[in-house]
Amino acid sequence: MISERQITFIAEGSDGFIYRLGKDKVAKFEKTIAREIPSSTGKKTKREYRMGRFLYENGISVPRPHGIELITLSSDTQGVTWPRGFSSRAYPAFVMDYIEGVVLDDLVFSINAGTNTPWQERKHARKMYNREIEKVRDLFVAPLDLGLHNSIWNREEDRIYLIDFQGWILPRIPKEQTL
Numbered sequence: 001m002i003s004e005r006q007i008t009f010i011a012e013g014s015d016g017f018i019y020r021l022g023k024d025k026v027a028k029f030e031k032t033i034a035r036e037i038p039s040s041t042g043k044k045t046k047r048e049y050r051m052g053r054f055l056y057e058n059g060i061s062v063p064r065p066h067g068i069e070l071i072t073l074s075s076d077t078q079g080v081t082w083p084r085g086f087s088s089r090a091y092p093a094f095v096m097d098y099i100e101g102v103v104l105d106d107l108v109f110s111i112n113a114g115t116n117t118p119w120q121e122r123k124h125a126r127k128m129y130n131r132e133i134e135k136v137r138d139l140f141v142a143p144l145d146l147g148l149h150n151s152i153w154n155r156e157e158d159r160i161y162l163i164d165f166q167g168w169i170l171p172r173i174p175k176e177q178t179l
Contacts, residue, residue, distance in 0.1 A: 047166065062165070129151050
């Protein structure tokens, strides 16, 4: 169980809010759930978890998915992006491993993040990203947002991790092989 003191806001993406849970996990909350839109059921969260599990089980470099957990955020841990006055009920979140590294977009294009990284290393990371995307396509997955901002390069592991695959489309799988 993660205590409130171990939950810290990391970032706001186009579809969700990301929080670090302790030292080794992150939780992604759907924006529609965070804003308490009545029609929101956590469907996108479930779909992203299924996609993450499918990719992970098929050898794609993604953070290890742990499941969907109900997590309560107090006003102290919500961060500046949560709407004022939202309730403190538990919200479903996609929980996965925390990946230490740099966002590939920052590494390749940003002067700030890339100045200490040799050009050849940046080029190498970009090639690893391209290979990982090819592996995804070989699974007949339709990856929709392929921006470099949706990948993290871990220098120590020399590995690219794909993140934020909420809108990706799974291939049609025979019923006996479904997730």
